[in-house]
Amino acid sequence: MDAGLSRIRRTLEGGQMDIGNSIERGFTVFFAWIPALLGALAILVIGYIVAKFAGKLVTRALARAGLDRTLHSGAGGTFVRKVTSSPSRLVGTLAFWAILLGTISLAVSVLGINALTNFVAAVYAYLPNVLAALLIFLVASAISAGVAALANRVMGGTSLGKIVATAAPILVMTIATFMILD
DSSP states (O other), rough: HHHHHHHHHHHHHHHHHHHHHHHHHHHHHHHHHHHHHHHHHHHHHHHHHHHHHHHHHHHHHHHHTTHHHHHHSTHHHHHHHHOOOHHHHHHHHHHHHHHHHHHHHHHHHHTTOOOHHHHHHHHHHHHEEEEEEHHHHHHHHHEEEHHHHHHHHTTTTHHHHHHHHHHHHHHHHHHHHHHHOO
């Protein structure tokens, strides 16, 4: 009976040691990870400041170069106005996000969390698809506006002209939608 009790006592004491070791290992790993977390936060803050500055710099430089005036007064000026009131601000915003996304990628790599790194890599791998879809949409919008204008010019105010001017842009945008979804 004493042998059984002493075996139970040793098992309980060993279990307490295992729990204590696990807690100690957990704290060690957590406190070893804190510098990486602080480094990632510092990268994010500095990257945000740099991205904000670069975005404003690009916006100002393009506005002073006359990009807004040039694009609004050109042949596709009405189309550009529909997309954005300030193309230079749009390009500056894109520059901001490009730098910020690079900063986020760097901060995630500093953390060293594989699942998070893989997630950011998957997002980056998907970005070309988003940009291609945006480009398809912009080109299809320009084509559909051109087709409608051409139908109005060629067929005038006839009933067939009105039908073509209405149906052709819808057809172009429908095809573009399927291309975007693909």
